[in-house]
Amino acid sequence: MAVWGIGDRFRMLIALGRRDLDGDIRGALTPVRDLAGELLAQGQRDGVFADHLPAPVLAHVMESVVVSMLESVNDETWEGSAPAAATAVLLAVGRTRPEAEAVLRHLRTGG
Numbered sequence: 001m002a003v004w005g006i007g008d009r010f011r012m013l014i015a016l017g018r019r020d021l022d023g024d025i026r027g028a029l030t031p032v033r034d035l036a037g038e039l040l041a042q043g044q045r046d047g048v049f050a051d052h053l054p055a056p057v058l059a060h061v062m063e064s065v066v067v068s069m070l071e072s073v074n075d076e077t078w079e080g081s082a083p084a085a086a087t088a089v090l091l092a093v094g095r096t097r098p099e100a101e102a103v104l105r106h107l108r109t110g111g
Contacts, residue, residue: 001107003032003066004082011070033059040093050094058093065092 037059043049072078090100
């Protein structure tokens, strides 16, 4: 959810960077991708996330999903929202829609 807020704020710069400086943008996202990979690996060990792909690959999938959604907002093909983005990412890493919705409810209630 937090990544979406930051990404949405800077989505035009991200889009320009991906077109003109793809390597630099990928490098800038490395710390976030690495952290996501660590969290995904732990979740895979705990049976929370799908293990059909290695955690670092799933981290790349998450990054691609988020960047694609931000570009869809830029292209005005989607209005975008943090909950919708979070749901899409959770689905991409192997959670079911009801599980993703339960996570979002949990986040909304602060619990």
